[in-house]
Amino acid sequence: MNLDQSRQDQLRRWERDHLWYPFTQMATLADDPPPLIVGAEGMYLVDADGRRYLDGVSSLWVNVHGHRVAAIDAAITDQLQHVAHSTLLGLTHPPAIMLAKALVDVAPAGLTRVFYSDTGACAVEIAVKMAYQYGALTGTTERRHFFRLNRGYHGDTIGAVSVGGIDLFHATYRPLLFPTIPVESPYCYRCPWGQRYPGCNRACFDHVADVVAQGASGACGFIMEPLVQGAGGMITLPPGYTAFVRQVTERHGVPLLLDEVATGFGRTGTLFAAARENVQPDFMALSKGLSGGYLPIAATLVREEIFQAFLGAPERTFFHGHTYTGNPLAARAALANLELMQSSGLMQQLPDRIAALTAALEALAALSHVGEVRQCGMMVGVELVADAASTAPYPGELRMGSRVCQAARRRGVFIRPLGDVVVMMPPLAMSHDQLRSLVTMVGEAIAEVTGTV
Ligand SMILES: Cc1ncc(COP(=O)(O)O)c(C=O)c1O
Structure with missing residues (x-):
């Protein structure tokens, strides 16, 4: 469907006068119009x-x-014959329930509960808030901080930025952010210890072990992207690093939050990157590939004992939700995506x-x-x-x-x-x-x- 020139010119005028694009220096937009x-x-x-x-x-x-995939198009069209949106606050619907079951069936062992949202940043934000509250509900000492990796990226909401580590994106907001304990990025090409993999004695492994050992008593979690730090520069982590962080965090009783927003749904070669190193996290954030690239949906998966800790008196409730949480159209797209991943x-x-x-x-x-x-x-x-x-x-x-x-x-x-x-x-x-x-x-x-x- 080509657009005639006068319609294009009109859209470009409205674009110039009214739009503000993400991650875009708008002053130079005219030099390189998208x-x-x-x-x-x-x-x-x-x-x-x-x-x-x-x-x-x-x-x-x-x-x-790919785009315009018949099976996903059909699932969304079919759902439109039923209901496009209905809330999960006080009501429920089959696509949300079926997708939760489908996700738990394929997720790393131990993740049994699914909390929906609509973007990767939200999935992380939710994991962070849950981990904090879980610490408060169960911790013998006061748990307040998160470990995070330098060059990590988890999205652009304030909580996700707090646990991020890309100065260009995040430094402006530091005064607004909660304190975290940074871990050096195991970025082999620009090794923080000036070494060369594999003849380096894996200084980054010792480093993360030391940082966690020192800060573990007050920690509510360790968050990282497994296998690859995506937005940080497609930094592939040294083999075994993700599994090593799991070992270290487990030893010190620190929950592990894996952000699989970018790596999930086959991106790294297995359905989830965690599987590549046989890692079982306590929290897992998913979005992006979840709906096959069709509609915004995200999910935070947690272990059963974490969910159980929130049961009881009203004040133990997880007070968080979004209007479009678990939207039926997006959930149907995600179900169709998962089915197609299997059947194709x-x-x-x-x-x-x-x-x-x-x-x-x-x-x-x-x-x-x-x-x-x-x-x-x-x-x-x-x-x-x-x-x-x-x-x-x-x-x-x-x-x-x-x-x-x-x-x-x-x-x-x-x-x-x-x-x-x-x-x-x-x-x-x-x-x-x-x-x-x-x-x-x-x-x-x-x-x-x-x-x-
Ligand atoms: C690892 C990771 N986490 C979170 C996000 C944020 O996702 P969203 O842009 O959907 O908020 C991204 C986005 O690139 C990401 O790569």
């Missing part, structure tokens, strides 16, 4: 002039099977797709301004550097990551950077050929912008 998306088909987004863009970041890390054999096909992606990425690692290519399943970060030998970054004002994304867009690929880390997060169902052309076009864009021949 494509006006009016449709989608499979792995492609289509703009108002009919240009097609390969969806290289799964519409912000959410899409699983997506998870069985995933190892081959991941291998095809790995093979294609080899060509990028050879480019002279690529410092490191990091991949975990279908999550990829390509760190651009001014000098690969010294790992010296480009000056920020060059905005190399953004320029590479613009160059990729000219070639028909939509991707978003994280600073100078070029991110690829293709929908899990993307074909081998599409994966290869995604990487080829991104490689060409990197070569063009960095002046590599």
